Amino acid sequence: MIEPVTTIPGSLEASFIRLGDADASFVRVLAHVPKYAEAVWGAMAESLFEGGVDVSLKEMMRIQLAVLANDPYFSNLRSRVAIEAGLSEERISAALGDFGNDPQFSDGEKWALSYAYLMYREPERVDTAFYDEGKKYWSEAQIVEMGGLLAVHYGMAVLMSTLAPANG
Amino acid sequence: MQFNPETIDASFYDQLREHYSESEIVELGVFIGFNVGYHTFFRTLDFYPMFTPDGRLVSQSESRAIYGDEPVSHLSDHIQASISETQS
Numbered sequence: 739m740i741e742p743v744t745t746i747p748g749s750l751e752a753s754f755i756r757l758g759d760a761d762a763s764f765v766r767v768l769a770h771v772p773k774y775a776e777a778v779w780g781a782m783a784e785s786l787f788e789g790g791v792d793v794s795l796k797e798m799m800r801i802q803l804a805v806l807a808n809d810p811y812f813s814n815l816r817s818r819v820a821i822e823a824g825l826s827e828e829r830i831s832a833a834l835g836d837f838g839n840d841p842q843f844s845d846g847e848k849w850a851l852s853y854a855y856l857m858y859r860e861p862e863r864v865d866t867a868f869y870d871e872g873k874k875y876w877s878e879a880q881i882v883e884m885g886g887l888l889a890v891h892y893g894m895a896v897l898m899s900t901l902a903p904a905n906g
Numbered sequence: 907m908q909f910n911p912e913t914i915d916a917s918f919y920d921q922l923r924e925h926y927s928e929s930e931i932v933e934l935g936v937f938i939g940f941n942v943g944y945h946t947f948f949r950t951l952d953f954y955p956m957f958t959p960d961g962r963l964v965s966q967s968e969s970r971a972i973y974g975d976e977p978v979s980h981l982s983d984h985i986q987a988s989i990s991e992t993q994s
Contacts, residue, residue: 739916740928770932778936808912857946864950885947893943896907897935900914 740901742766750776756787758818763811764894767901782894785887787819791880794825795847796887798833799854803892805834806858809899812891846875850884857888907938 746762746769768775786796797820804812817825832840837851849872856863872881907914922931954969964972 739919740932768932768936770929771936774933774936857950861946861950866952869950885951889943889947890940891943892946893939893941894936896911896942897939900907900911900918901932901935 740767740770743769745769746775747772750779756783756817756819758816758821764898767898778894781890785883785890786817789880789883790877791850791883791887792823793817794820794823794829795850796820796884797825798830799850799884799887800891801830802834802851802854803858803888804895807892807895807899809895811898812895844875849875853881853884854888857885858892907935908942 742763743766746765750762750765750769765775765779768778786800787793797817800817801813804815816830829842832842833851837843837855838848840848843851853864853868853872856868869881876884919931926934954966954973956963956969958964958969958972
């Protein structure tokens with residue numbers, strides 16, 4: 739496995755704590771290539787914390803993908819920002835279950851959770867009709883924001899599933 | 907990484923270290939991770955190059971007709987021409 743480095747830039751460590759990871763293990767692994775650590779974490783943070791889609795919804799989508807990637811590190815991580823925004827463990831569990839029939843989720847949220855569920859399981863189902871359905875609830879900018887979130891976080895969850903010492 | 911990530915275990919990384927530094931391995935992993943994530947997403951968006959191989963701006967429907975549904979390198983002709991020029 740790749741051992742995390744012991745020293746990372748303070749600014750990077752502080753920003754990573756927003757994700758709820760006090761020891762910043764992921765960034766410490768990536769910090770073997772410091773510029774990558776900053777760029778990758780910047781993309782992950784931007785896609786999760788910024789934009790026009792609720793951070794709690796994006797956090798549930800992120801966790802869905804980490805579970806799919808069989809990555810215990812990101813599966814168990816909880817965004818401090820999302821928790822402070824009111825996201826509960828019960829709601830996260832519901833998002834990992836039969837969310838399509840769960841009345842606590844709006845139609846727009848169900849579409850977004852389906853987007854995350856299908857993207858790397860059955861991407862052929864994410865077709866024009868699926869996007870047309872999504873446009874009933876979300877702007878194109880919001881859909882692209884969610885797609886970018888899925889791409890960055892799934893790719894890094896797959897990587898972390900192979901890299902993290904805790905996963906070995 | 908994309909199809910069998912569970913096979914990338916400690917022994918796999920030990921083997922990689924025979925050829926690459928830890929920094930290079932992280933670099934490769936990030937590159938692959940981004941590509942695994944983004945190419946699936948891009949594929950669902952069903953978009954095509956805005957320009958033809960000779961640089962003409964075209965609509966998405968015309969571009970689809972030119973490039974088709976299978977991934978091909980529209981640079982291959984140019985690469986082959988470059989190789990031919992080098993060899994001549």
